[in-house]
Amino acid sequence: MTTLDFKGRAAKALHDPQLTGALARAKGHFALGRAAAKARTPDFEMLRDRATAIRRRSIALMPDLLERFEARATAAGATVHWAADAADARAIATGICKAHGATRAIKSKSMATEEIELNAHLLSHGITPVETDLGEYIIQLRGETPSHIIAPAVHLTKDQVAETFRAAHTDLDPARDISERQALVKEARVKLREAFLAADVGITGANILVAETGTIVLVSNEGNIDLTASAPRLHIAIAGIEKVVESWDDAGIVLRVLARSATGQDMSSYVTVLTGPAQGDEVGPRTSHIILLDNGRSTLAAGNKAEMLACIRCGACLNHCPVYTAVGGHAYGGPYSGPMGAVLTPAIDGLTKDTANLPNASSFCGRCEAVCPVRIPLPMLLRHWREDAYAAGLPTRGERWGLGIWRALSTRPWAYRLTQWSAARGLRFVSWWQGGRIKRLPFAGRGFTATRDIAPPAAKSFQAQWRGRR
Amino acid sequence: MTDTKEAALFVTCLIDLMRPEVGMASARLIERAGFTVVVPRQGCCGQPNYNAGDRKGAQVLARAAIAALEPYETIVVPSGSCGGMMVRHYPTLFDAADPWASRAKAVASRVLELTQFLARHPPSAGAPGLAGKIAYHDSCSSLRDLGVHDEPRALLRSMTKAEDVPFAENETCCGFGGLFCVKYPDVADRIAADKCAAIIASGADSVVSADLGCLLNIGGRLARMGSPIKAVHIAEALAGDA
Numbered sequence A: 001m002t003t004l005d006f007k008g009r010a011a012k013a014l015h016d017p018q019l020t021g022a023l024a025r026a027k028g029h030f031a032l033g034r035a036a037a038k039a040r041t042p043d044f045e046m047l048r049d050r051a052t053a054i055r056r057r058s059i060a061l062m063p064d065l066l067e068r069f070e071a072r073a074t075a076a077g078a079t080v081h082w083a084a085d086a087a088d089a090r091a092i093a094t095g096i097c098k099a100h101g102a103t104r105a106i107k108s109k110s111m112a113t114e115e116i117e118l119n120a121h122l123l124s125h126g127i128t129p130v131e132t133d134l135g136e137y138i139i140q141l142r143g144e145t146p147s148h149i150i151a152p153a154v155h156l157t158k159d160q161v162a163e164t165f166r167a168a169h170t171d172l173d174p175a176r177d178i179s180e181r182q183a184l185v186k187e188a189r190v191k192l193r194e195a196f197l198a199a200d201v202g203i204t205g206a207n208i209l210v211a212e213t214g215t216i217v218l219v220s221n222e223g224n225i226d227l228t229a230s231a232p233r234l235h236i237a238i239a240g241i242e243k244v245v246e247s248w249d250d251a252g253i254v255l256r257v258l259a260r261s262a263t264g265q266d267m268s269s270y271v272t273v274l275t276g277p278a279q280g281d282e283v284g285p286r287t288s289h290i291i292l293l294d295n296g297r298s299t300l301a302a303g304n305k306a307e308m309l310a311c312i313r314c315g316a317c318l319n320h321c322p323v324y325t326a327v328g329g330h331a332y333g334g335p336y337s338g339p340m341g342a343v344l345t346p347a348i349d350g351l352t353k354d355t356a357n358l359p360n361a362s363s364f365c366g367r368c369e370a371v372c373p374v375r376i377p378l379p380m381l382l383r384h385w386r387e388d389a390y391a392a393g394l395p396t397r398g399e400r401w402g403l404g405i406w407r408a409l410s411t412r413p414w415a416y417r418l419t420q421w422s423a424a425r426g427l428r429f430v431s432w433w434q435g436g437r438i439k440r441l442p443f444a445g446r447g448f449t450a451t452r453d454i455a456p457p458a459a460k461s462f463q464a465q466w467r468g469r470r
Numbered sequence B: 001m002t003d004t005k006e007a008a009l010f011v012t013c014l015i016d017l018m019r020p021e022v023g024m025a026s027a028r029l030i031e032r033a034g035f036t037v038v039v040p041r042q043g044c045c046g047q048p049n050y051n052a053g054d055r056k057g058a059q060v061l062a063r064a065a066i067a068a069l070e071p072y073e074t075i076v077v078p079s080g081s082c083g084g085m086m087v088r089h090y091p092t093l094f095d096a097a098d099p100w101a102s103r104a105k106a107v108a109s110r111v112l113e114l115t116q117f118l119a120r121h122p123p124s125a126g127a128p129g130l131a132g133k134i135a136y137h138d139s140c141s142s143l144r145d146l147g148v149h150d151e152p153r154a155l156l157r158s159m160t161k162a163e164d165v166p167f168a169e170n171e172t173c174c175g176f177g178g179l180f181c182v183k184y185p186d187v188a189d190r191i192a193a194d195k196c197a198a199i200i201a202s203g204a205d206s207v208v209s210a211d212l213g214c215l216l217n218i219g220g221r222l223a224r225m226g227s228p229i230k231a232v233h234i235a236e237a238l239a240g241d242a
């Protein structure tokens, strides 16, 4: 879709006033929500500690827990599939649909299905997917990808959504006012109701896989997941293998930190719990399939970024990231964005010159780690990617040489002194030339001085002054 | 006992080059706290290389800093960023089997960021510090790597007549980030612009921080915007030479 790299995409985003406005509004909204939830939960930090311990343990025991999950889910009547990569998962999903003659799919918001780009694949196999999460529905109509892992259409303004509906819903009365949020929701609901009634298959993700009972747990605020998973006769859930936890106690803790960190709610409005297909006169799907997706996750588990797998996809690291809130999710070039996306995308797509931008485009401010409910050391994981990129020779030659020269100069006192002395001279000259402030520098200093006026350094370095004082 | 108290001052390359007066102010404050200041030979702490993924290079730089600093019981760094590098990252920079690992840990345990040091060893009365309305910017490393929050504010209250004014999103990064603002200037500039707007809206006369990187970034951006707000290092604000 786009040939721009991260820098290009970021630059485009920074010059999009609608996007900038939407991001500014969302930033305050989510961060305030979490802060309020934290304030009214006296044991919040303790909850985070427990959630952290649970998720780390789940990752350490992952192979074993997954086998237990498979055994219990199978005993409950579900069919469990293992997908090594995205292509595998897509093929399994379409295979199941075809075997059941399903051509109309409804979907709940699922980052795993975004990750494997399921919708395009379904369409190419004659299966029409309809997204039922409001945000996903909007971006599906627009042919876009989600820009936030829990708020897929956060990059859009209300007006843009209204325009989208007018363009897509040709039966919509032009005189009807849909400028307000409630009107938009109502309009989408009418369309989605038709899709729910007609669907032969419901496709969802999973927020948690509970090993002890073989249960899938899903959360939502719109109630659409309940319907997606239970209205059609066939249900397919696609879940990353890292979603597994051992017990219901574990799941309970994860749910408690998830909603508080994501939207600031104490609990998501709907929690859907599915153990196998419906039996007897129970409401629900008659057939249920679970696709467990690896797609780079076991490789991640074996390396120095395994802690990333503890992620529960709450989005807090995005909402508090100065880079994400400046450029939005699309700049990251994958379904995952913000700090977590910067760790995950190189793992899923491979480390290239472009994906290496993601872990590099961070000021290491550390706020992501400070708010992450499961205390993932995101800056350290980003740093590990930078180390991998450095070892692979991906940084520009200028950067590698610069660092090498700096190392050589800085460890030799005379050379360090000479460098500081000449740098001070040079900068003072530039400043004099430019009228008393450094306003324009070439090379590495260009970007910084493009929008800043820097006062010149003193004539003598601190160390020189100090020697003089003795 | 008192006359044998010694503190090593590690001023950081940026202060050494760009704002030596911050180093001098730090030295005076440490002396007013009853310590003799020693300035060991110094280069870079290794942070630029470490953050760029050049761990080997960072180790080379860190070894030089460790060797120079390890003779001292107390090491003061007037920067949350370089202080954070030493305190939080030196301990894991070397493999456990490397003999430098324990030396790194020993040095890390003796490093204090300037305001941490001054909070423990209050300076004697001296020149009145900075006056007027100030916006205090917590540098990300001070706040999150070192957990420094109350110390600079308490010092400003007790040593100056300045009035600390609140501003929006004061826990957000200013967009400096070392090489980050060199490699991604557009993104860094948006972050800096938002920070400056919040500071201007606060009505402050000056912005004070414990990291020169943030101050060059914010101060430079404010100057370009034509704002009269001064960017002042906490050492100068407290020592009364700003």
Ligand code: SF4
Residues within 6 Å of the ligand: A261, A310, A311, A312, A313, A314, A315, A316, A317, A318, A340, A368, A371, A372, A373, A374, A375, A376
């Ligand atoms: S990394 Fe942490 S903060 Fe970010 S989405 Fe995952 S769990 Fe949430």
